Amino acid sequence: MNAETKPIHLHRNVDELVRADRVHTSLYTDAALFDSEMEKVFRNTWVWVAHASEVAEPGQFKTTHVGTEPVIVVRDRKQKIHVLLNRCRHRGATVCEHKKGKTASFVCPYHGWAYGLDGALRSVPFPDSYGQMLDKGEFPLPGLRVEQYAGMVFATFKADIEPLVDYLGPAKKWMDLFMKQGGGYPVKAAGEHRFTFNGNWKIQLENTTDAYHFPLVHKSFLSSVDAQTERMLDFVAGPGYVEDLGNGHSVMVMIPELVDLEHDLDAPVPDRYAELAEHLRATHDETTVRRIVRAVGGSGFNLNLFPNVACSMAFFRVLRPIAVDKTEIHHVAIVMDGGPEQANQARLRMHEHFQGPMGFGTPDDSEAWERVQRGAQAGPDLWILLNRGLPGETVTPDGLKSDVSAETGMRAAYRQWKKLMTA
Template sequence: MTNLIETLNLASSPADLVQHDRVHTSLYTDARLFDAELEKVFYSTWIWVAHASEIPEAGSYKSTYIGKQPVIVVRDRKKDVHVLLNRCRHRGATVCEHKKGKANSFVCPYHGWSYGLDGSLRGVPHPESYADCLDKGELPLVSLRVEQYNGMIFATFKDDIEPLADFLGPAKKWIDLFMKQGAGYGVKVSGEHRFRFPGNWKIQLENTTDAYHFPLVHKSFLSSVDEQTLELFDFVKGPGYVEDLGNGHSVMVMIPELIDLEADLDKPIPERFEALAEELRAEGIEEQQVRRIVRAVGGSGFNLNLFPNVACSMAFFRVLQPISVNETEIHHAVITMDGGPAVANRYRLRLHEHFQGPMGFGTPDDSEAWERVQKGAQAGTDLWIMLNRGLPGETPSEDGRVSDVSAETGMRAAYQQWKKMMSA
């Protein structure tokens, strides 16, 4: 195929919309596809809902969404984690409106039905009117299947799908590497920046393993850093790579020497972190731990994309929530060292704000690019999105397939999983 524009019958099956080197533009614009995606993707696989640090104690909760369905992630009195549909079993009102907090129970504001932290129906006002036609045991909040891996909490509507560990597959080792940013203190989510952009969720999904755009879109960011940092981020022609990890997951390694943050700690401390190292030494922290903390503050040298809704992106979690076919909400959750030195966590926050924050250099530029892709997708009905970069050099690897750092291998991986799920 040499033609970049081909006629396609949009009544075709989703499988016809994804080829090995391109996807049809209707994946961004067709509302019918979006509705099908909610059912066949978001309600049919493991979806990331929280990090364990967001619900640290009994009664701690976080409200979020799976697809378009509101859920509550909560730790009960035994400290077990539950993911509950945020919908009263009486007349359907939400029972929790706060983004996060701590509670003893959830009470519907409409008629006062109250539920325990495990979702069980505990109380109904004026029960005498029901006589014997109400069995509280039959009307708990709907509870989803929940599993965790290394502090990452996932939920699914499906009871009969593979265990989470099997779904993650080779991505597990990358999650383990990412969590070394705790520097022995553990990883903690310390707030998030939420925003929406007028574009399809898959446009953002593509971005996490797209190194090709970095020198152009993030030129303003690169102009704001010192020479040493600039050299570090000049990775498009470097030795990095993108690897397909199966099940739609992929990893983009930009800075190979920072894959394992606990390796080669005897290397010189970068100039930009020398002041931090001195402050840590002044606090009496021994030298090896100083170096471990400094390395962790700078973040990992890779982006891990977990299909379909979360990325472990260098030094933060990036979570996407589909709103409509042409609107997506993004959560940038900053991570710090749980109980680590305050000065190190402040450095971490400042670095996050510099790129990912609402007034940072990275987020506005990325959002502008995503919006332009959605606008361009309206130009014509028979266009294809090209995903063939790096394809000639792509080779089999132990975990999947691998190509150079600017390859579109990660996008091809995600769309093949999309094709598989949408064709099921």
């Protein structure tokens, strides 16, 4: 038997499922493998849970998941951010069902156990029945380890994991560049679009650094933009690149001249932003106008942070695995906190144009992702090819690099997947 037809014994040799130039289709379809990922990947690495602006004030919270486990992200009165398991210590009910809000405490609706913003158990109704058997100090909402970088909040179940800054490594400089979309103001999360697709989470993970599909899948989007923007987005044969940044992270640079949004501010203002620039000139100096206008258009790269978040040109894309064949996606719009209203409106309209439920990009992407999942059922021993760009891959100080349509970012993610799954 050759490499394409040799049977794979999934649960004995997980390391055989990822090779240098391909991965086995069972990574999309094996439910037992999915369950193992939730333990070995999502419980053993740093997982993105929020942008700090989503919990800017004491008592502000959002609910989300680390893998499949429900958590609450909340800022306490001392300004510390906590990530708490969303599960009452009494009988296991969730203590919060709201997506976001502001509160002084979390009270279980089943039996009324009340918890502080730090997770401590504060009160229990009718405590006399417990006698001396209940020590409230023994029953807080369990908290995860939490660290931040560039306003992005990460959490982990693993107590002895490396510091977040070490885990991010060379990705940090790209996060710093991405945050220049504040245009001189702080970056703020401004709501999100959520949707599910019938496919495995890793299919979407691959997509963020996949330039190869862009001119094919997004023809309808390209037909909806002005000629100047269409030329800018014709990048597959351009000078861009994909770079492996270590630990599963990667960056796809599509428009090199927009990597640093504060570089060459004297360049002509794109025609599509001429009206916005003229409006801003009434209240801002020319340098500030150009900085804001440049920020409105977004960065020229996609940054993938393994395993669940991307800084994608002008928004955060967050994936939430639900089942082996079902994934929830959050497209989080970002604006300039305190920035000009017209500039922020322009950013939101741009977000809706591509990412929104009536936009051009998201429906096409999700259709492609679901087709991959359906196609994965076509045979018991098939492989997904990830060899594009391998012949031209070179070593850099940060990792490995190839052309913009290379599958370097996918190979990076699967190397990290394999490392965690076989640890």
